[in-house]
Amino acid sequence: MSAVSPLRSVASASFDVRRVRRDFPIFERNPGLVFLDTAASAQKPKAVIDGVAEYYRTDYANVHRGVYRLSSASTDRFEKARESARRFINAAHADEIVFVRGTTEAINLVAYSWGGKFLGPDDEVILSELEHHSNIVPWQLLRDRIGFKILAVPIDATGGLDLAAFERLLSPRTKMAALTHISNVNGHIVPVETIIRLAHARGAKVLLDGAQAAPRLPVDVQALDVDFYAFSGHKAYGPSGIGVLYGKKDLLAEMPPWQGGGSMISTVSFERTTYLEPPHRFEAGTPDISGAIGLGYALDYIDGLGRETIREHEDALTGYALRRLSALPGVRVVGGGQRQLGVVSFTLEGIHPHDVGQILDQNNVAVRAGHHCAQPLMDRLRVAGTTRASFGVYNDETDVDALVRAIKAAQEMFGA
Amino acid sequence: MSMDLRELYQDIILDHGRHPRNFHALPEATNFAHGHNPLCGDKVTVYLKLEGDRIADVSFEGRGCAISTASASLMTEVLKGKTLAEAEALFKSFHAKVTGGEPPPPPPELADDAERLEPLTGVKTYPARVKCATLAWHAFEAAVKSGALGASVKTE
Numbered sequence: 001m002s003a004v005s006p007l008r009s010v011a012s013a014s015f016d017v018r019r020v021r022r023d024f025p026i027f028e029r030n031p032g033l034v035f036l037d038t039a040a041s042a043q044k045p046k047a048v049i050d051g052v053a054e055y056y057r058t059d060y061a062n063v064h065r066g067v068y069r070l071s072s073a074s075t076d077r078f079e080k081a082r083e084s085a086r087r088f089i090n091a092a093h094a095d096e097i098v099f100v101r102g103t104t105e106a107i108n109l110v111a112y113s114w115g116g117k118f119l120g121p122d123d124e125v126i127l128s129e130l131e132h133h134s135n136i137v138p139w140q141l142l143r144d145r146i147g148f149k150i151l152a153v154p155i156d157a158t159g160g161l162d163l164a165a166f167e168r169l170l171s172p173r174t175k176m177a178a179l180t181h182i183s184n185v186n187g188h189i190v191p192v193e194t195i196i197r198l199a200h201a202r203g204a205k206v207l208l209d210g211a212q213a214a215p216r217l218p219v220d221v222q223a224l225d226v227d228f229y230a231f232s233g234h235k236a237y238g239p240s241g242i243g244v245l246y247g248k249k250d251l252l253a254e255m256p257p258w259q260g261g262g263s264m265i266s267t268v269s270f271e272r273t274t275y276l277e278p279p280h281r282f283e284a285g286t287p288d289i290s291g292a293i294g295l296g297y298a299l300d301y302i303d304g305l306g307r308e309t310i311r312e313h314e315d316a317l318t319g320y321a322l323r324r325l326s327a328l329p330g331v332r333v334v335g336g337g338q339r340q341l342g343v344v345s346f347t348l349e350g351i352h353p354h355d356v357g358q359i360l361d362q363n364n365v366a367v368r369a370g371h372h373c374a375q376p377l378m379d380r381l382r383v384a385g386t387t388r389a390s391f392g393v394y395n396d397e398t399d400v401d402a403l404v405r406a407i408k409a410a411q412e413m414f415g416a
Numbered sequence: 417m418s419m420d421l422r423e424l425y426q427d428i429i430l431d432h433g434r435h436p437r438n439f440h441a442l443p444e445a446t447n448f449a450h451g452h453n454p455l456c457g458d459k460v461t462v463y464l465k466l467e468g469d470r471i472a473d474v475s476f477e478g479r480g481c482a483i484s485t486a487s488a489s490l491m492t493e494v495l496k497g498k499t500l501a502e503a504e505a506l507f508k509s510f511h512a513k514v515t516g517g518e519p520p521p522p523p524p525e526l527a528d529d530a531e532r533l534e535p536l537t538g539v540k541t542y543p544a545r546v547k548c549a550t551l552a553w554h555a556f557e558a559a560v561k562s563g564a565l566g567a568s569v570k571t572e
Binding site: 350351352353354355358359362369370371375378384385413414415 | 420421424425430433434455456457458479480481482483485542545548
């Protein structure tokens with residue numbers, strides 16, 4: 001599954017991108033759009049757009065409350081979406097699935113609730129230089145309250161996670177390793193199986209930020225034996241404002257609530273309140289009902305295409321992009337380690353990423369330019385920012401060709 | 417290349433972006449300030465040497481896109497030798513132009529300088545880039561106010 005597979009054909013017999021593209025109305029409304037920013041947020045298939053609209057038209061009411069028919073229909077659909085999320089990552093139980101606003105909120109929840117209870121001043125939490133700000137700042141906020149130590153695994157010369165360094169950082173003080181599954185900057189696939197095995201051997205828990213990985217490759221939380229897994233709906237072709245925190249049942253059961261309100265309590269009096277079991281304990285207030293239902297449709301859609309198929313497709317496309325970009329004079333591709341998927345970052349000699357993004361946009365090529373919410377990695381790579389192309393199920397090699405043409409146009413304009 | 421993008425990246429912008437003028441620290445500076453655009457990571461430091469209310473010298477350092485670098489470069493060129501009141505009048509008229517507002521007509525003696533800044537006003541049709549064009553000016557304003565202690569401004 002290495003992206004460095006120069007001989008592999010890009011076209012995949014089992015995956016018809018042109019047909020997939022017809023599932024996404026955005027491409028009808030924006031003819032010629034070359035959308036290469038799925039790592040920031042994915043476009044939405046009809047199944048999600050129409051499914052959410054149909055839910056509002058037919059079954060809408062609040063969940064977990066009313067005794068009337070609509071409310072129980074709404075609750076059924078909401079809980080069915082939880083089941084879709086369970087299936088998506090092969091969790092053992094649906095009540096290991098907590099609906100949150102997204103990956104960011106999932107990590108904040110674990111830091112606040114699990115970390116607040118189980119971390120002490122002498123403990124250590126291991127992050128890495130590849131992390132998105134959302135997997136750095138929540139731990140810093142907690143550290144400032146409790147006083148534990150944060151260690152960062154460096155990247156190696158290829159841009160991948162330095163596994164040997166990770167091993168050296170592990171110690172009896174390590175209580176948590178919170179790492180990305182796939183980097184949102186260079187697409188590096190972190191060897192999470194080994195990470196989890198090594199961390200567990202030291203008695204540490206592992207949280208994976210699956211924002212980029214979950215929509216791109218099969219994730220089986222039981223096979224991984226991971227303790228917490230977080231991903232966002234909007235990067236998985238679902239609505240924004242909804243996401244999933246998976247937590248092992250016994251871990252969630254030990255964790256205190258992090259927000260109080262309706263839906264999460266068992267009994268309330270002014271003297272004493274008792275809380276519901278997970279996942280409801282962590283879902284205070286009326287949830288994003290339509291978001292969760294839309295997410296369920298999105299995950300079913302992805303599973304319908306097949307995530308092994310998606311991985312093969314994006315792997316081939318990533319390899320093609322790396323070959324084309326590396327062959328361009330004046331382009332420096334940011335290394336993504338031994339295994340890279342779905343995300344390619346690069347810099348252009350003499351042209352700032354912001355200007356590159358602008359000129360690419362003029363050529364109808366949508367990319368992300370800047371620090372990608374990963375400033376420590378930018379510092380480490382000694383760049384102000386990069387231009388990033390990232391792929392989704394609707395992209396094929398013609399999108400990469402358009403990117404290459406647009407890069408040449410930028411170079412021509414800047415005389416670089 | 418499409419025409420409208422050429423309006424944003426006029427030759428003078430590309431030239432100043434590649435070869436910024438007055439691009440150095442100023443050891444004899446009386447005032448300075450850092451400007452930072454957290455959205456794109458652009459950073460600029462503006463140095464001033466004030467003699468009374470006259471800008472005897474002005475320079476900048478930093479890293480940024482072609483628009484922000486060219487804007488800082490052109491700014492230092494037009495500000496050199498101006499009084500603070502003249503500088504403020506130029507900034508007001510420039511700011512109004514790039515944000516698509518109605519610019520107050522610059523005093524006749526500043527018309528040439530306002531004209532020099534004209535190529536940057538192409539950003540008004542690119543809202544995401546307006547902050548690139550104004551970053552150095554905000555840093556300049558902060559430097560005037562802060563004096564030798566320095567200051568930091570963010571484009572928010």
